[in-house]
Amino acid sequence: MIKNYFKIALRNLVKTKGFSFINITGFAIGLTCFMLIAVYVLNELSYDKYPADAKNIYRVNLNTTGNGEVAVYPNVDVAVGEGMKNAFPEIKATTRLTQANDFVKYEDKQFKEEHLAYVDSNFLQMFSIPFIEGDGNKALAEPNCIVISKAFAKKYFGNQPAIGKSLMVGTNADIFKVTGVIDKVPDNSHFHFDAFLSLTSRQIKRTTWSNIGFYTYLLLNKDVDPKKLETKFPQLVAKYVVPEVQHDMGVSLAEAQKSVNNFVFTLQPLTDIHLRGNTKYELEPNSDIQYIYIFSALAIFILLLACVNFTNLSTARALKRAREVGIRKVLGSVKKQLIFQFLIESVLLTFFAMLCAYVLIYFLLPYFNQLADKNISFGFFLGYQSIIVMLLVSCVAGILAGIYPAFFLSSFNTIRVLKGSSTSGNQKSLLRSSLIVFQFFVSAALIIATIVVYQQLSYMQNKKLGYDKEQVLILPDTRLLGKDQDAFKQQLLQDSRVSSASISWAVPGGPIRNGTEIFPKNNNGNGATIHAHIFNVDYDYLKTLGIQVVQGRNFSKDFPTDSSGIVINEAAVRELGWTGTNPIGKSIVRSGQQELTVVGVVADFNYASLKQKIAPIMLMLGRNYGGMLVKIKSDDVNGFLNDLKTKWSSFNPAGPLSYNFLDDNFAKLYSSEQKTQQIFTAFAIIAIIIASLGLFALSAFVIEQRSKEIGIRKVLGASVQNVFLLVSKEFLLLVAIAFIFSVPVTWWAMNSWLQDFAYRINITWWIFAATGIITFLIALLTISFQAFKAALTNPVKSLRTE
Amino acid sequence: MIELKGIYKWVNTGNNRTFLLKDINLTVKQGEFISIMGPSGSGKSTLLNVIGMLDEFDEGEYIFMNEPVHKLKEKQRAALYKQYIGFVFQAYHLIDELTVYENIETPLIYQDIKSSERKAMVADILDRFNIVGKKDLFPTQLSGGQQQLVGIARALIANPKLLLADEPTGNLNSKQGEEIMNLFIQLNKDGVTIIQVTHSEKNAAYGSRIINLLDGRIEK
Known part of the structure; x- marks a missing residue:
């Protein structure tokens, strides 16, 4: 008996190749995503559990x-x-x-x-x-x-x-x-x-x-x-x-x-x-529990999408097999046997999909590792735990996806089916409709998320930062030159390709290495003690980075007293309660009771990631730990670097020259957001592929189902457009509903994601409009293939079959 | 009204060419009632479909209301067809999901006729066919004779000059068939040209002219 079931199931798979292909592909993609993400999440959750205690x-x-x-x-x-x-x-x-x-x-x-x-x-x-x-x-x-x-x-x-x-x-x-x-x-x-x-x-x-x-x-x-x-x-x-x-x-x-x-x-x-752990000073950039939640949700969503497809297509296709069911019943099959038969078919399909998923995982794993910054080997997926999970998920998904069609099919009225009267799919279409809505809801939501993340990212990369990050070379190790640092700087300045250079370790976008508590002397201002970051700089720092002085002046060699002078930013002026007064000449006291006098105020510049608000900083002359910033004004960067290396060696330094560019450094600040964007893009594409596969097969089915009606309508004078509209209208309406649902949900979700950024974009209406159009077009394209085919079919063909 | 000159239609199966229609020459004048007869597979339905512009032919000329159909573009042909031709099928081919009223109304929608006008026209024909009481029923709730009545009403709703019927009584009992044939006579008297395909000698006799087909040829 079971052998017979398997044989029939296999033949059915082969007979309906297109359907089987779409179903297996969709499910395999879903399963692959699910497994990859599950492994990722497990890996993230396993952090720091290795010590015995x-x-x-x-x-x-x-x-x-x-x-x-x-x-x-x-x-x-x-x-x-x-x-x-x-x-x-x-x-x-x-x-x-x-x-x-x-x-x-x-x-x-x-x-x-x-x-x-x-x-x-x-x-x-x-x-x-x-x-x-x-x-x-x-x-x-x-x-x-x-x-x-x-x-x-x-x-x-x-x-x-x-x-x-x-x-x-x-x-x-x-x-x-x-x-x-x-x-x-x-x-x-x-x-x-x-x-x-x-x-x-x-x-x-x-x-x-x-x-x-x-x-x-x-x-x-x-x-x-x-x-x-x-x-x-x-x-x-x-x-x-x-x-x-x-x-x-x-x-x-x-x-x-x-x-x-x-x-x-x-x-x-x-x-x-x-x-x-998400403080500024972690040993390594950590992950975020939020992402774990997001990923888990996405994995489950994608798996659901695939299951939804399966159920959807199976119920749709069920009508085609109504006759088979009728005959089987006449021949004495009991309902239970029919259900069993159809369940075997669906589980067999998910098992095929599982094998495909393994192939997919094998090929996608390197890309996934790169994207997720992990080092997971394929062997992991061959471990007995992974195999059990895969089998279990396949089985459960197969049963879940198969159980509805199984019951639905086996409950057909024998006489009606055999008489050939239509088992109209209409009463069941509510379920199918809601499943389509669900799929496109997820797709639209992911598209919106992708666009928002992309926008925020490009906003951060293009925002005016208050300093000029282009063509600035960072030499982090000039302390290797020892006392020759100044001489090295002088030599660089003689090069016509160098417009400015500054000895300082304080690099915008780099780590903040020094800070202190300060408060206004004599309790002028609001008297509060505030925390200020300290940038140890030389006379050319502001010039090299193009930072604007808004009040007072830069440090100058003409004022020997500048050794106890400071330049602060506007944020410091605000927090010290000096807004509206002239801060120049006022004094502050820092921890250790050192007294410092303000000589200038610079415009706020984003010395850290845009995630953080600009906090008070004070610039001081002096001990700068030996790094250097060099502003160049030449296109011949490679030539300059070669000369730089020669110059470096001529000083007999205690170590090799290392360098990087300020704008590259800056880009690295947002690597985690970039990763988020890539992940969202990947997921959006996968979700759309799965949803489109489903829609494609389903529209094919529905159109086939309605071929008689379409034929009649054509005989009655319906044009190609009429027919096209007729068959796509319903699907497009569902997509529109899905889109409408996705708007408030993503608006809320993406706004809460943006809360992480001190400087952020506003979510504008056109993001939703664009998503609406994209989703709509994708759906239309998917349906139109079938719809055109239907509209162009000669009605004589569809009507002759009666 | 209709002039067919040397119409051929064939299908190629491998190296063999099977002719469905062979050198059909036929003239139909306005007001005629023609019955096409012949055994199964003789090409009756194919000929009807060609006349109804549902099917193409491979060779020959077809002039309909002074328009050379074989030279017309798809769009013009559709316009011609919509305006002048109504179709009745053996299996009725009503749309199961639509009511009687909506079934009859459908051709008018495709001819861009205004809603108020449509209402009037459908009411008129429901009245004429005595099926006002059935207008909100679905096809499956009607008997075969009634379904065919609706099918004919639908075919006539746009006042076609030509009614094409493919075995209109094939699925009906003799009494229902007779009623339909009498209806056809009545319509013919009102000026509608009718071409019907039939197996039955008795029904064929209702026509003013009988054309016999055999293996795609008109028998002289």
Whole structure:
């Protein structure tokens, strides 16, 4: 019996090739998307679960309140971890990390290493990172020890054993001894360092609590409630932070005690960091739980779309097989057997689709990995878990999609069917109609989302930033020149292709490296203490970046007092409460009781991503950590770079020249949005393909169903246009309804997405209009193929069959 | 009214050419009532379809109301057809989804006749055919004779000069068939030219002229 069913099912698949093809393709695409996204989501959710005690590890975050705004820092001061551990027995262990980049040298090999970390000796153990060589317990116990990854070892030592070798780190060429080799930090970790250096090498003497800079993790004892522990932290703030504030800011004890409320330590579970850690100073750009929700929803939507197609087409096609059902019933088939037969058919179809999905996954995986920035291998999909999921999804989808047509088909009235009276599809068309509406609703929504993301992205890339990012070359490592930095700059300025150069490490779009609390002296203005970013610059900074001075003047060598002068931006003027007054000549006090006088005000410029509002900054002359910005005015960039390298070498620097362009740097700021856009585009295309496939097959079916009517109408004088309109009208109406539904939903959703951006576009009516037109045209195109065929068919043919 | 000169129609099957119509020469004057007879497969329906411009022919000339049909473009042919020709089928071919009233109205919609005018015309013909009481019923709720009545009413709604009927009584019992034939006589008297295809000698006798077809040829 079952064999018979399979045979019939297979023959039916082959007989209706077009239908089977559309159904299998649609379903395979849906399944592929679903699997890829499911794996992506699982991967994202697996972050930082690899340490044995992952559940009990927490990171200490710092929330500070200033000007009514809360700033969250993922790192705290040097003494916080140890201090907490000593105060509270709930804490089993604590460890710290501070990141660095530096030049590393072994014999004649020298590279700039961007991913170095100074860590406490117990760091690697707390994170359960296994050693390939060396003793994990002792590797970092001594100063000047380094634990490196396998790839790192290979880079410097080739195939020689790494243990015991000495590496020179930094411009001072400090010697570090390799005491351990690890495979690598797991992919699903919120940090990826190539080498870990013992923190004790830094010889930090201070034991302060009120600064930041050390990523501090606590291992709590089992069953400790982190919320309860957090409530005890203010005791420590009162004990350690308040005196420091009082001393540094030169304020009264009463004033300083306010910081108990403004200075809050919190605990963030380790496993939450990747998806919920979104502070400015994360070790790596993290993902966002929002995207996980969006992706999961999309995956399920796409799978639903595919199922919808399947159901839709099967019910539609059911009418064609009415006669078969009738005959089977006359021959003695019971309803149950019929249902079983049709279910087998639909499950067989989904299984075919599953095989196709595997092929698709195989070919799409590299692109997907690139898009999602992952490293998932095809082998993963061949694991028994994946196969079980695939089988299960296929089975469930097959049954879900098959069950309605199965019951529908088997409930036909035998006599009516055999008499050939039409089993009009009309009463069932409500279901089909709503399914079409659903498909095009998803498609339209995705198109709108794609356009909005695209617009926001191009808005951010084209917005006037308040500085000129074109043709600015960044040399981040000019400190390698030591005292020759100025001489190098002078030589560059003599080149006719250079219009300006400035020694500064403060790069717009780059990391913000320095900041402080400031307040107006003598309580003029509103007297509030505000946080200001510090840009250490030289005299040519504003000129090189084309930043406009709106009041006062730039720093000048004619004023020796400028060493204690500052240039602030308009945001600082506003927040200090100086709006409407002339800020020039006013003084502020910064933490550490240094007094500074305002000499100029610059127009606000977007030194960070447009996601963030422009915050107060102050520009100061002086220590600038050795980077350089060079503005060039030549098309011959390559020629200039070649000369630059020659010039660089002539100074005998301590390391190689590295450079990048400001506008490239800037573009990288929005890589996550770019990714979002690509993903939306991909999904929109997939959704449209699936929806169109469905519409195509369904219109073919409906037109076939109505071929007699169309024939009659043509005999009665209907023109091609008349017939075309007749058959497309209904479908287009459904598409229009779907579109109307999608408008408010996406308007709301995209507006809430845009809330993430301090500077954003308005969603305009034409986005919806354009989407409406696009969706409509796609639907029309899909239907028109069939509709034209119907309209052009000679009615003699369709009527003769009677 | 109709002049067919040397009409050929064929289909190619592999290397063989099968003729559906062979050298048809036929003149039909206004007001005639012609019956086309012949065995199955002799080309009766094909000839009717060619006359009704539903089907094309491969060779020959066809002049309808002084217009050379074989030279006309699709659009002009459709206009000619809409204006002058009505069609009645053996299987009635009513649209199941439309009521009697709407079925009859449909040709008028395709001729861009105003709604008020349509109402008047449909009411008129419903009255003439005595089916006012059935106007809101669907085809499946009618007997075969009644369905054919509706089919004829629909064919006549636009006042055609020529009525083409393909076995109009084929699905009806003899009493219903007789009624339809009497209706045809009446229409013919009112000036409508009629060409019908039929198997029945009895029905053919209603016509003023009988044409016998055999293997696509008119038998002399």
